[in-house]
Amino acid sequence: MYIIKVKGRAKIPDYIQLRDDDYVLIEYFRADRPHLHKLEKYGFENKEEAFVKIIEELPFGEIRRLEL
Numbered sequence: 557m558y559i560i561k562v563k564g565r566a567k568i569p570d571y572i573q574l575r576d577d578d579y580v581l582i583e584y585f586r587a588d589r590p591h592l593h594k595l596e597k598y599g600f601e602n603k604e605e606a607f608v609k610i611i612e613e614l615p616f617g618e619i620r621r622l623e624l
Contacts, residue, residue, distance in 0.1 A: 557576060590611060592604040592607065
């Protein structure tokens with residue numbers, strides 16, 4: 557799975573995209589309101605704090621492999 561942080565413009569907020577190994581979009585949510593409860597669906601239960609830290613440190617526009 558991959559994670560991308562997309563910079564918003566004007567009234568559009570910053571977003572986070574989660575993509576599978578084929579780069580198909582599987583989740584899309586605001587960076588300031590991550591859907592932590594949906595992480596369980598992808599096997600990341602009990603790793604919410606690590607996920608929030610990754611979001612905060614991730615530079616805009618960079619695709620990274622998500623490994624928690």
